[in-house]
Amino acid sequence: MFFEGTEKKLKLTVSEPNVSLRALGFDFWQLVVNRANAEIISVISNDHCDAYILSESSLFVWDKEVLMITCGRTILINSIQVLIDELGVKVFDSLIYQRKNEVSPELQKTTFQQDIEVLQKQLSGSFYRIQTVDSHCHHLFVHNPNKQFQCFELLMYDIDTKAICNLTETNVDKRFIRALLEIDVLFKDYLIDDYLFSPFGYSINGIKEDEYFTIHVTPQVPNSFVTFETNLSDTERYQQIVQKLLVNLNPKFWDSIFINTNLPHTYFNLDKHTIAEITSENGINVKYLHYQATEK
Amino acid sequence: MFFEGTEKKLKLTVSEPNVSLRALGFDFWQLVVNRANAEIISVISNDHCDAYILSESSLFVWDKEVLMITCGRTILINSIQVLIDELGVKVFDSLIYQRKNEVSPELQKTTFQQDIEVLQKQLSGSFYRIQTVDSHCHHLFVHNPNKQFQCFELLMYDIDTKAICNLTETNVDKRFIRALLEIDVLFKDYLIDDYLFSPFGYSINGIKEDEYFTIHVTPQVPNSFVTFETNLSDTERYQQIVQKLLVNLNPKFWDSIFINTNLPHTYFNLDKHTIAEITSENGINVKYLHYQATEK
Numbered sequence: 001m002f003f004e005g006t007e008k009k010l011k012l013t014v015s016e017p018n019v020s021l022r023a024l025g026f027d028f029w030q031l032v033v034n035r036a037n038a039e040i041i042s043v044i045s046n047d048h049c050d051a052y053i054l055s056e057s058s059l060f061v062w063d064k065e066v067l068m069i070t071c072g073r074t075i076l077i078n079s080i081q082v083l084i085d086e087l088g089v090k091v092f093d094s095l096i097y098q099r100k101n102e103v104s105p106e107l108q109k110t111t112f113q114q115d116i117e118v119l120q121k122q123l124s125g126s127f128y129r130i131q132t133v134d135s136h137c138h139h140l141f142v143h144n145p146n147k148q149f150q151c152f153e154l155l156m157y158d159i160d161t162k163a164i165c166n167l168t169e170t171n172v173d174k175r176f177i178r179a180l181l182e183i184d185v186l187f188k189d190y191l192i193d194d195y196l197f198s199p200f201g202y203s204i205n206g207i208k209e210d211e212y213f214t215i216h217v218t219p220q221v222p223n224s225f226v227t228f229e230t231n232l233s234d235t236e237r238y239q240q241i242v243q244k245l246l247v248n249l250n251p252k253f254w255d256s257i258f259i260n261t262n263l264p265h266t267y268f269n270l271d272k273h274t275i276a277e278i279t280s281e282n283g284i285n286v287k288y289l290h291y292q293a294t295e296k
Numbered sequence: 297m298f299f300e301g302t303e304k305k306l307k308l309t310v311s312e313p314n315v316s317l318r319a320l321g322f323d324f325w326q327l328v329v330n331r332a333n334a335e336i337i338s339v340i341s342n343d344h345c346d347a348y349i350l351s352e353s354s355l356f357v358w359d360k361e362v363l364m365i366t367c368g369r370t371i372l373i374n375s376i377q378v379l380i381d382e383l384g385v386k387v388f389d390s391l392i393y394q395r396k397n398e399v400s401p402e403l404q405k406t407t408f409q410q411d412i413e414v415l416q417k418q419l420s421g422s423f424y425r426i427q428t429v430d431s432h433c434h435h436l437f438v439h440n441p442n443k444q445f446q447c448f449e450l451l452m453y454d455i456d457t458k459a460i461c462n463l464t465e466t467n468v469d470k471r472f473i474r475a476l477l478e479i480d481v482l483f484k485d486y487l488i489d490d491y492l493f494s495p496f497g498y499s500i501n502g503i504k505e506d507e508y509f510t511i512h513v514t515p516q517v518p519n520s521f522v523t524f525e526t527n528l529s530d531t532e533r534y535q536q537i538v539q540k541l542l543v544n545l546n547p548k549f550w551d552s553i554f555i556n557t558n559l560p561h562t563y564f565n566l567d568k569h570t571i572a573e574i575t576s577e578n579g580i581n582v583k584y585l586h587y588q589a590t591e592k
Binding site: 124125126127128129130131132133137272273274275276277278279280281290292 | 420421422423424425426427428429433568569570571572573574575576577586588
């Protein structure tokens with residue numbers, strides 16, 4: 001029953017006034033998704049954004065920004081290649097490509113190193129790798145970073161056994177998972193789209209004006225994994241969300257990744273953590289924190 | 297008997313054909329050293345380099361490169377300011393400023409953050425911070441990195457008790473320490489200068505053509521600390537040196553820092569470690585590894 005919940009991520013911004021990424025339309029984005037070996041399952045939209053649930057994770061498209069997250073055995077680099085071919089790198093304002101080390105890297109079609117070789121033939125960029133003492137490893141490739149792109153990511157590993165038992169019951173339904181994640185409390189004004197995979201797995205996208213959040217649940221033990229990502233910038237709401245997720249899911253390890261955001265991380269201080277911070281002269285700030293929960 | 301062995305480091309290169317850093321002369325470099333609140337103790341020279349033993353660590357000056365290392369309560373940023381004022385930033389080809397978190401940061405005259413604010417008013421640059429789960433923290437400021445500057449650093453913490461007992465005996469002499477460090481075996485063709493501090497502490501500089509090595513020993517428990525740095529590029533010799541130092545000093549923790557060098561680190565794999573790797577598009581590659589020795 002193994003499923004690789006580990007994600008690859010693309011964050012792309014364009015500045016060309018004549019280019020609207022949304023206006024490229026459903027068929028274009030379906031092609032992009034299919035090239036990664038994924039499928040579009042559903043879509044919600046508001047005035048700012050189209051948010052797609054994919055067979056493996058999510059895609060958000062704004063006029064000038066794209067966030068594409070894929071997991072499983074997808075080949076996100078192939079989707080990036082479509083964007084390079086169709087749009088041309090000249091319209092790219094910034095590109096961030098992230099890849100976490102997989103639970104079963106031997107099942108992946110490409111390595112991060114191979115992906116980077118493809119990108120570096122077409123784009124200049126800096127490359128960062130952070131590997132913690134317990135072998136969690138994050139890779140980041142950054143082309144021409146743009147301070148405007150900001151997000152917060154929370155990656156939770158080894159979820160609480162009780163929560164996992166509930167998530168893997170055969171009759172679990174979406175309402176139960178939304179309640180466990182306290183979606184109605186934490187994201188009450190958001191337009192929501194969620195999907196329950198068979199036999200396991202759950203994805204939810206939410207949008208509110210130009211804000212997004214997305215949560216992906218891979219409950220299969222021994223590699224249970226839940227990811228949360230958002231571009232919200234309100235410190236109080238961020239702290240409330242993170243605390244609720246950590247309390248409800250009670251992971252043994254987790255990563256917090258801050259890209260171009262000043263959201264605080266001080267209230268995690270009780271737990272052992274590793275920090276890497278990068279502030280490049282051309283504008284990006286990435287803070288990566290890996291936590292090991294204190295013994296309870 | 298506390299002494300802050302933790303080091304601050306400056307690596308500066310110039311490319312201006314008319315500028316020779318060595319030709320600036322002893323008086324100039326004495327001024328630079330004094331501005332950090334340190335003194336020159338002795339100097340050795342060959343056709344490529346002047347190597348100074350300082351009251352706190354070392355200074356190496358080549359025609360186009362400077363490596364300045366200071367420890368204790370020195371203010372290395374003040375020396376950098378002299379170089380900016382006297383040379384002008386236009387002749388700087390690249391600048392790397394490193395600072396490890398101190399054992400007693402409250403005794404330092406400035407923080408790294410304050411140092412960076414001084415530098416960023418005068419130089420563009422990227423800033424990196426790596427903090428491990430056991431709170432070892434490295435700061436790196438990089439202006440216009442130059443692939444030509446390459447070095448390897450080994451920082452060893454909590455040295456073996458037997459070695460420390462020998463190093464802190466009242467009648468310890470330089471020959472004993474050179475034997476402990478196997479200097480005659482590992483660096484047999486080098487021009488050597490070493491100095492024994494009172495009551496404790498030992499520094500050694502070695503040069504051979506344009507190669508350098510430097511070792512600084514702070515034996516005071518509970519914060520015993522030995523650092524090694526070199527620009528040698530021979531993989532076999534590097535492996536021999538690192539293995540000898542680790543075996544003879546048997547530290548509980550150590551850092552390996554690789555700047556623009558392809559020296560391997562794979563043979564450390566038996567120990568738990570954290571890795572951060574930075575490869576910027578303008579040329580620098582820094583690999584930082586923090587090791588915890590396995591229990592013996």
